[in-house]
Structure formats: structure tokens, C-alpha cells
Amino acid sequence: MWVARAEDGFLFGGLTGNYVDTLRAVPMLLESSDPRVRERLLPDTYDDPEEERQWRQHATPELERLFMSRCQLVRRDLAAMQQEPEAESFLLRIADGHVSAWLSSLNAARLALFALNDLTAEHMERDGSARVGSKQQEALLRIHFLAEVQGALLDDLDLVEPRDDATPPGA
Amino acid sequence: MRPPRAATKEQTKPKVDTSLAPPWNVIVHDDPVTLMTYVTNVFMQVFGYPQDKAQRLMLEVHRSGRSVVWTGARERAEVYAQKLQAHHLLTSLEVVDA
Numbered sequence: 001m002w003v004a005r006a007e008d009g010f011l012f013g014g015l016t017g018n019y020v021d022t023l024r025a026v027p028m029l030l031e032s033s034d035p036r037v038r039e040r041l042l043p044d045t046y047d048d049p050e051e052e053r054q055w056r057q058h059a060t061p062e063l064e065r066l067f068m069s070r071c072q073l074v075r076r077d078l079a080a081m082q083q084e085p086e087a088e089s090f091l092l093r094i095a096d097g098h099v100s101a102w103l104s105s106l107n108a109a110r111l112a113l114f115a116l117n118d119l120t121a122e123h124m125e126r127d128g129s130a131r132v133g134s135k136q137q138e139a140l141l142r143i144h145f146l147a148e149v150q151g152a153l154l155d156d157l158d159l160v161e162p163r164d165d166a167t168p169p170g171a
Numbered sequence: 172m173r174p175p176r177a178a179t180k181e182q183t184k185p186k187v188d189t190s191l192a193p194p195w196n197v198i199v200h201d202d203p204v205t206l207m208t209y210v211t212n213v214f215m216q217v218f219g220y221p222q223d224k225a226q227r228l229m230l231e232v233h234r235s236g237r238s239v240v241w242t243g244a245r246e247r248a249e250v251y252a253q254k255l256q257a258h259h260l261l262t263s264l265e266v267v268d269a
Contacts, residue, residue, distance in 0.1 A: 045252055045263050059253050066257050103212075107205055107259045114204045121203035147206060154208045 001145075003152040009095040010153060015081070016089050022142045023092065023149075024078055026105055027071040029112035036115040041067070041108055067108070070101040077102070099153055106150045113139045113146075193266050195248040197241040200261040201232050213258045214240065217251060242267060 001019060004011045015023070029037070042060055046052040077098055081090045094102050113119075117139035123132055124140075132140070199210075207229055214225035218241060231238035241251050248264055255262040 040261075041259060043256065043261055043263070045256070047263075047265070055249070059249070059256070063253065063257055103209065104258050107209060110204050111202070111259055124203045143204065150206055150209060154206070154212060157212065 001148070005156055006093070009093055010099070010156070012092040012094070012149065012152070013084060014087075014089045015092060018141075019145060020081070020090050022145055023081075025142075026109040026146070027075050027078070029109040029116075030067055030071055030074075030105055032112055032116070034112075034116060037112045040111050040115045070105050073098050073101040074105045094153070099157065103150060103153055103157075106146045106153075110143045110146050110150075113143050119143075192245065194242050195245045196239045196265050196267055197248050197251045197255070198237050198263050198265060199228075199232050199240050199255060200263065201236045202261050205260065207233060209258075210260060213255065213260055217254045217258070 001012060002014045004013070030041075032038075042056075042063060044052055045055045045059070077092065077094055081092050083089070084091050114124075117136050119132075119136060119139065123136065124143075210229040210232065211222065211225045214220050214228055215222060218225075220228070228238050228240050240255075241248065245264075245266075252262045252264050
């Protein structure tokens with residue numbers, strides 16, 4: 001895989017079979033109804049059960065809506081992937097305006113893969129994949145590949161991009 | 172129309188609520204998957220923290236397993252918790268002990 005900065009976004013090229021499949025799975029992982037995934041993407045926020053119930057009542061639907069709208073952007077970019085001329089690989093273009101959606105969706109996909117494959121913190125270490133089965137090894141490769149994509153986007157991200165809101169925090 | 176009844180001294184005396192609402196901590200917990208640079212970026216984006224502060228908090232999460240990233244009014248704490256969860260950071264809220 002190679003990455004290039006275009007005028008109004010990022011280009012990811014040299015994407016062959018497994019890479020393309022892994023990227024195409026990102027929205028599906030984010031939408032997974034598996035309880036392990038939902039539990040990680042929508043974690044408990046309060047210790048108190050009644051407070052937690054109220055939190056879930058008002059915060060969860062909003063978060064789900066946000067995840068879905070990010071999925072739509074990611075899906076749109078994936079659908080626009082093009083085969084590179086005279087090559088079997090594909091080219092993905094991520095517009096600057098979609099970077100934030102991609103970053104969080106990639107993170108969600110990595111978390112989902114981790115949860116769905118019963119991976120542990122040890123597996124994430126440098127030589128962690130040596131001690132797991134082939135299915136987990138494949139999941140780890142996918143997690144690390146998605147981290148590469150995330151890293152490429154983060155490396156070039158303007159760290160003073162606008163805040164989520166304009167209210168100064170009290171801390 | 173009847174004129175309003177003159178209020179007694181007790182009725183007009185404003186009630187003073189001495190039990191101020193306690194502050195709440197927004198806590199981010201470590202997870203082995205999320206990239207450190209991503210966490211730093213989220214702290215900068217959500218709170219507007221400068222890079223060095225965001226990085227210090229990220230390292231505290233990484234090394235101690237959790238970090239109090241903001242403390243204040245509950246309503247605001249909930250807004251921040253939701254924003255952090257929107258970026259998939261493992262976030263919880265706890266009241267600050269008196």
C-alpha cells in the first residue's frame with residue numbers, strides 16, 4: 001500500500017485483495033449487532049444502574065445515529081474505489097472532509113475485530129500473533145493494517161483542526 | 172380582583188440551597204487497541220487542549236489504566252463523555268467525592 005497527499009484529500013493506492021476486503025468490512029463491523037461489539041462501542045458510563053438506564057435512553061440513540069452517518073460517508077468512498085490502470089490493485093480516495101469519519105470508523109472496526117476474535121492486550125504486542133490460531137492471526141493482521149491507514153491519516157492531520165464545540169472547557 | 176395577600180416574613184425569605192451540586196469526573200480508560208496518537212488527537216479536538224496537555228493525559232491513560240480528563244458540572248461532563256464515546260474512547264463518569 002502506498003499513501004499520497006492530494007490537494008483535497010488522501011490517496012491510498014496499491015490496495016490488493018485482502019486490503020480491499022478489510023476496508024470494505026469497516027462499515028459492516030461498525031454496524032455489527034454482536035453484543036461484544038455493541039458493548040465496546042456503547043460502553044457503560046455510570047456505575048449506578050438507574051443513571052446508566054437514563055444515559056442509555058438519551059445518549060445511545062444519538063451515538064448510533066452518528067455512527068450510521070459516518071458509515072454512509074465511508075461506504076461512499078469505498079464504492080468510489082477504482083482499479084489502478086494496468087494493475088490489479090485499487091485506489092481509495094479520502095476527501096479531507098471525510099477524514100474524521102474515517103478515523104473514528106477505522107478505530108471502531110479495529111475494536112470490533114478485537115472483540116469478535118477474543119483477542120487480548122498480549123496479542124496486540126509485537127510478537128503477540130505468534131501465540132494465536134490462524135483466525136486470530138488474520139484478525140490481528142487486519143487490525144494492524146487498519147492502524148496503518150489510521151496512522152497515515154493522523155500523520156498528516158492538521159492538529160489544530162476545529163474543535164467539536166466552541167465552549168472553553170473549565171479544566 | 173382581590174389584592175395579593177401580604178406575604179409573611181417566612182414566605183418571602185429566599186430559601187438558600189446549601190447543598191451545591193458536586194462536580195463530576197470524566198474518565199478515560201485504557202484499551203489495548205486504540206492508537207495513542209488517535210487518543211491525543213481526540214483530546215485536542217473534544218476539549219481544545221494544547222498538544223502537550225493532551226499527550227500527558229493520553230500517557231496517563233496508557234500507563235495508569237485511566238485518567239481524569241475533565242472535571243466539572245454534570246451536564247457538561249455528560250456532553251464530553253458522549254463526544255469521547257463518539258470517537259470510541261472508553262469513557263465513564265463518576266461523581267467527585269466530597
